[in-house]
Amino acid sequence: MTADEVPPGVDVEKPSAARVYDWYLGGSQNWAVDREFGRRAERVWPLIRPISRQNRAFMNRVVRAALEAGIRQFVDLGSGVPTAGNVHEIVRDRWTAPDRRPAVVYVDYEAVAAAHSTLILEREGATDWAGLVRRDIREPEAVFADETTRRLIDWSQPVCLLMITVLHFIGPADEPDALMAAYREKLAPGSWLAVTHGTCTEDAPPERAAGVRRFVDAYRDTSNPAYLRSAEEIRPWFGGWPLLEPGMTALPDWRPSSPVSPLEAETRPFAWCAVARRP
Numbered sequence: 001m002t003a004d005e006v007p008p009g010v011d012v013e014k015p016s017a018a019r020v021y022d023w024y025l026g027g028s029q030n031w032a033v034d035r036e037f038g039r040r041a042e043r044v045w046p047l048i049r050p051i052s053r054q055n056r057a058f059m060n061r062v063v064r065a066a067l068e069a070g071i072r073q074f075v076d077l078g079s080g081v082p083t084a085g086n087v088h089e090i091v092r093d094r095w096t097a098p099d100r101r102p103a104v105v106y107v108d109y110e111a112v113a114a115a116h117s118t119l120i121l122e123r124e125g126a127t128d129w130a131g132l133v134r135r136d137i138r139e140p141e142a143v144f145a146d147e148t149t150r151r152l153i154d155w156s157q158p159v160c161l162l163m164i165t166v167l168h169f170i171g172p173a174d175e176p177d178a179l180m181a182a183y184r185e186k187l188a189p190g191s192w193l194a195v196t197h198g199t200c201t202e203d204a205p206p207e208r209a210a211g212v213r214r215f216v217d218a219y220r221d222t223s224n225p226a227y228l229r230s231a232e233e234i235r236p237w238f239g240g241w242p243l244l245e246p247g248m249t250a251l252p253d254w255r256p257s258s259p260v261s262p263l264e265a266e267t268r269p270f271a272w273c274a275v276a277r278r279p
């Protein structure tokens with residue numbers, strides 16, 4: 001699929017978080033309205049592209065660590081438009097158990113993300129172990145009951161549940177505490193819950209802090225209004241499960257695979273990440 005083809009249900013008049021995020025990451029599944037929004041957002045808050053890349057790098061590190069820990073099932077909520085380094089690519093490249101198959105389920109409600117994810121999995125011949133569920137993550141029962149989820153995921157076994165750069169689109173009216181509890185309850189012992197979330201800590205430089213707030217305000221005009229949250233608001237979502245080392249950190253500081261660059265260091269006040277393991 002090229003960006004000239006507009007899949008059914010895609011509104012190219014209004015920017016969407018999935019397509020704008022694809023633009024931040026250097027992808028091609030975005031339209032003029034998304035790029036225009038992305039450029040405006042970048043002028044307001046120039047760290048958006050570095051922080052998007054770090055979110056993706058964190059997700060990559062988590063998936064690799066989960067595989068090393070023996071987890072074979074991955075559910076990626078708010079998976080977005082598939083760009084380089086997607087979950088199923090990491091799993092495919094690192095899977096070493098020929099007698100068992102891994103499982104990856106992507107969940108996103110956005111038309112381009114859904115269409116493109118399906119197409120990529122079909123082209124790669126990966127549909128027997130990976131699939132796209134086009135659902136709203138605010139309806140966990142619908143996600144669990146979806147035919148693709150049921151076909152691929154065995155909830156009695158450990159799952160790595162990824163919620164990367166998506167929970168800031170869940171507003172207070174969506175009752176995020178109850179939503180997280182519903183997902184936690186579904187996970188078997190040994191499962192991992194990985195979260196990243198936008199924030200603005202007290203040590204953020206004032207100019208950058210003002211920028212990130214204007215940036216978040218800009219999302220009020222998209223299909224996906226966004227919210228920043230503090231560590232105190234995010235921590236209860238792990239239900240008291242122990243956090244894997246090094247606990248809740250800024251994105252560059254969770255098991256970095258290379259030295260943190262000065263640009264990466266600048267993003268520290270603006271996102272939290274953590275991974276919990278169900279005892």
Ligand SMILES: C[S@@+](CC[C@H](N)C(=O)[O-])C[C@H]1O[C@@H](n2cnc3c(N)ncnc32)[C@H](O)[C@@H]1O
Binds near residue numbers: 055
């Ligand atoms: C910023 S992107 C992040 C994509 C991916 N997780 C990553 O980190 O590269 C957020 C994604 O969440 C999706 N999303 C937001 N709210 C959602 C909801 N309620 N249900 C399903 N998907 C949602 C958007 O469509 C978008 O694709």
